[in-house]
Amino acid sequence: HTTDCVIPEAPASYAFALPEVDTDGLARSHLFYQSRQRRPMLDRASGVHMWDVTGKRYLDGSSGAMVSNIGHSDPVVLNAMRAQMEKSTFGYRLHFENAPAENLARFVADLCPTGLDRVFFVSGGSEAVESALKLARQYALAVGQASRFKVISRYPSYHGATFGALAVTGTASMTAPFAPMMHEMPKIPAPTCYLDRDSLTMEERGRRYADMLEAEILRQGPETVLAFIMEPVGGASTGALVAPDSYYPRVREICDAYGVLLIYDEVMTGAGRTGRFLAAEHWGITPDLIALSKGFAAGYAPLGALVAPDRLVEPVMEHGGFIHGYTYAGNPLACAAGLAVLQETVGRDLPGNAARIGDQLKARLDGLKDRFPFIGDVRGKGLLLAVELVADRETMTPLPPEKMAAARLVDLAYERGLIIYWRRTRGGYLGDHIMVCPPLILTEDQIDEIMDPLTDALVALSAELGV
Numbered sequence: 001h002t003t004d005c006v007i008p009e010a011p012a013s014y015a016f017a018l019p020e021v022d023t024d025g026l027a028r029s030h031l032f033y034q035s036r037q038r039r040p041m042l043d044r045a046s047g048v049h050m051w052d053v054t055g056k057r058y059l060d061g062s063s064g065a066m067v068s069n070i071g072h073s074d075p076v077v078l079n080a081m082r083a084q085m086e087k088s089t090f091g092y093r094l095h096f097e098n099a100p101a102e103n104l105a106r107f108v109a110d111l112c113p114t115g116l117d118r119v120f121f122v123s124g125g126s127e128a129v130e131s132a133l134k135l136a137r138q139y140a141l142a143v144g145q146a147s148r149f150k151v152i153s154r155y156p157s158y159h160g161a162t163f164g165a166l167a168v169t170g171t172a173s174m175t176a177p178f179a180p181m182m183h184e185m186p187k188i189p190a191p192t193c194y195l196d197r198d199s200l201t202m203e204e205r206g207r208r209y210a211d212m213l214e215a216e217i218l219r220q221g222p223e224t225v226l227a228f229i230m231e232p233v234g235g236a237s238t239g240a241l242v243a244p245d246s247y248y249p250r251v252r253e254i255c256d257a258y259g260v261l262l263i264y265d266e267v268m269t270g271a272g273r274t275g276r277f278l279a280a281e282h283w284g285i286t287p288d289l290i291a292l293s294k295g296f297a298a299g300y301a302p303l304g305a306l307v308a309p310d311r312l313v314e315p316v317m318e319h320g321g322f323i324h325g326y327t328y329a330g331n332p333l334a335c336a337a338g339l340a341v342l343q344e345t346v347g348r349d350l351p352g353n354a355a356r357i358g359d360q361l362k363a364r365l366d367g368l369k370d371r372f373p374f375i376g377d378v379r380g381k382g383l384l385l386a387v388e389l390v391a392d393r394e395t396m397t398p399l400p401p402e403k404m405a406a407a408r409l410v411d412l413a414y415e416r417g418l419i420i421y422w423r424r425t426r427g428g429y430l431g432d433h434i435m436v437c438p439p440l441i442l443t444e445d446q447i448d449e450i451m452d453p454l455t456d457a458l459v460a461l462s463a464e465l466g467v
């Protein structure tokens with residue numbers, strides 16, 4: 001600190017005690033989220049572990065919501081944040097540029113495919129998707145294609161909670177209440193090839209699902225279609241759905257043929273989760289726009305980014321600029337955290353670790369099929385893995401919804417100190433799955449810390465399901 005900058009002691013009244021506790025032992029809360037569900041109060045977290053205030057330890061087997069890629073309390077990141085905090089925590093982008101934002105943008109551009117070298121910062125995944133949709137639209141206007149406004153997406157899918165992102169989200173239970181308030185966009189089926197019972201090979205099925213995009217573009221009128229948005233590996237909506245290899249290049253080809261922009265929503269898959277920095281790299285695809293968040297700052301700050309090529313950004317700049325922006329965009333503290341997170345991610349080859357440990361963990365999860373007949377499918381890439389629960393593996397018939405099997409499994413695992421993630425997909429295919437997505441720093445030895453409580457929880461679930 002300089003001598004003219006004396007930081008006063010915080011008044012004692014600013015120090016919060018633990019919240020008052022209700023008779024059930026949980027904090028009396030003024031907060032609300034989606035539902036009345038309550039969870040224990042978090043105390044601290046380090047590496048792949050978290051502790052609640054009673055001292056109980058958990059293994060973070062879902063990295064929160066596939067966020068904490070580099071684990072908790074990483075000292076390198078904490079130091080970078082501390083150093084930035086001493087300098088400045090906020091500078092409004094219309095008044096100042098800041099070094100962490102500039103440096104992070106350059107670092108991200110270097111990690112993305114050639115040409116994708118312009119970065120627009122946001123505070124989360126929904127904002128990254130909103131920004132992609134708005135930049136795409138403004139680009140179309142700038143190049144004289146005002147008739148293009150439709151963004152085709154897939155169902156099931158999840159792209160965010162805000163109205164634009166929700167309009168391209170293919171999960172009926174999330175979109176239905178708001179349908180009259182937004183312009184819902186056309187959807188095609190996600191490539192759930194593993195469910196198909198036809199005589200085609202997987203590669204043929206992949207092409208068949210990709211061709212559905214072409215059919216939809218033609219149905220809508222190509223001159224009205226602005227973009228296609230997809231999660232390269234599905235998130236919680238599909239349970240780590242990976243398409244056959246044939247799907248990805250065919251989608252790129254179709255988008256090119258009709259002048260439709262290809263948006264990869266890598267909010268969950270990006271920053272190394274699937275075993276490469278971007279999931280797009282597995283198939284050598286260069287999307288036109290990429291949305292990033294979650295592992296991008298790995299929970300150290302609310303941060304996300306839209307990555308775009310000059311070719312899209314410059315025409316927009318020439319036509320009056322991007323009519324879009326958030327107050328917290330390029331926040332120096334968030335960007336310092338993001339830069340340190342990505343330096344750790346790349347420097348420690350965490351994508352490589354995700355690929356290696358992911359293969360081992362997936363094989364172990366696959367092995368559970370022998371013991372538990374209600375495990376229908378194990379899928380995913382890197383450390384974005386899912387286990388689907390079914391009534392019958394042969395036919396992939398879902399379990400009765402009222403059993404809430406995946407939700408029960410998550411609770412049974414939680415009781416045993418293992419955090420996993422679930423969704424019962426109500427849009428499209430009716431199914432149950434859990435997501436097993438630990439931090440990318442997970443070691444080989446720690447695989448048992450997932451498998452042991454998970455196996456125990458599956459035994460308990462078997463008893464409950466009566467199988």
Ligand code: PMP
Nearest residue numbers: 124125126158159160235267268
């Ligand atoms: N896109 C994808 C693929 C996601 O998984 C999510 C979050 N689950 C979002 C967008 C929205 O991100 P956020 O919750 O940070 O707004």
